[in-house]
Amino acid sequence: MKTDRLWTLLFAIGAIFATGCFIYARTDADWWLVPNVSSMGREIDHLFIIILWITGIVFIGTQIVLCYTLWTFADAPGRKAQYVHGQMKLEVIWTIIPASILVFLALYQMGTWSKIKFRSSLPKVQPVAEVTGRQFQWLFRYAGDDRRLHTDDDIITVNDFHFVKNEPTVIHLKSQDVLHAFFLPQFRIKQDAVPGLTIPVWFDSDTSGKFELVCAELCGWGHYKMRGNVTVHETQAEFDTWLKKAKTEQNRDQLALANAANGG
Ligand SMILES: [Cu+2]
Known part of the structure; x- marks a missing residue:
């Protein structure tokens, strides 16, 4: 025993x-x-x-x-169970x-x-981008020269998020289809993207460099593919240069598409 x-x-x-x-x-x-x-x-x-x-x-x-x-x-041996x-x-x-x-x-x-x-704690700044989750990618819509979203000069990137170091950064988070979750592990940010809602999310970064974005909500067969790159720029000027380059690339792609459609 x-x-x-x-x-x-x-x-x-x-x-x-x-x-x-x-x-x-x-x-x-x-x-x-x-x-x-x-x-x-x-x-x-x-x-x-x-x-x-x-x-x-x-x-x-x-x-x-x-x-x-x-x-x-x-x-x-000899011990009896007791009812309690x-x-x-x-x-x-x-x-x-x-x-x-x-x-x-x-x-x-x-x-x-x-x-x-709390909404009251949101920094009073223009959102750096509108972020839309959809099966199975993240779309980032940045304002063009007019600094306004949803105009003709918007710049759209896929799985590529950029913002500036030491600046309070706001995004507007949306979903086009099902629930997704915008997860930036190094920033301790995790927010569900909910169809029908625009959710403001804010964060900052004291370090420039490359980081990771992943979807943290099982959203379908391709959920594992919903990851993106995050680039924190040292200065606003560096960010503006990147944005300009992204715009040139977007214009070039659009031109190529238009040419292809015209059979050229
Ligand atoms: Cu997902």
């Missing part, structure tokens, strides 16, 4: 150890702590880390209680503690949430 208990205990400790190793391996890789380049990203990471600490402590605590229970109340209807006091305690943790988290994250999601 004693050996049985020992084996059970060893198994429980092994399971906890294996789970710990697994969690460590996943957090050590760039699985969730992808480098962050946005100002709001730091606050979001901070919230995640607090939640990880709370759940980690609770996990270890409950596993210790589990091991203790396995060891102390294991079957023994309930333990009011314990049930109240383990309801109040998680409820308090949830209330704490709800209150603690409110400032960050309002900064990121």
Whole structure:
């Protein structure tokens, strides 16, 4: 009997150890702590880390209680099972503690949430682009020289998003068909694109360079293809140069199409 208990205990400790190793391996890789380049990203990471600490402590605590229970109340010759209807006091305690943790988290994250999601926090700037998700690509519509969207000189790119470093950046997010999710991992931005809605999303970047955009909502067979490149330009002038180049390319393509249609 004693050996049985020992084996059970060893198994429980092994399971906890294996789970710990697994969690460590996943957090050590760039699985969730992808480098962050946005100002709001730091606050979001901070919230995640607090939640990880709370759940980690609770996990270890409950596993210790589990091991203790396995060891102390294991079957023994002559020991009779006891019928217990309930333990009011314990049930109240383990309801109040998680409820308090949830209330704490709800209150603690409110400032960050309002900064990121409340319309009143939206920077008062023109949107850099209108972003439309559709099966299976991201379309970016930039304003041309008139600085207005939905006019003849708009520039449209596919899976290619550009904006400027250290500038509050706003996009208008739409979907043409089904639910998609606009996910910029390095900026900690994830927002559903919902058919029929235009959703303003804002973020910034303190680093210039190339980053990644992916769709984070299973939207059909080609969902895996819905990824794009994000380029953060060092200066507005650099962005303008890129936009000009994109416009020239677009005009050239349109001309080629018109020529082809005319049989030329
Ligand atoms: Cu998708």
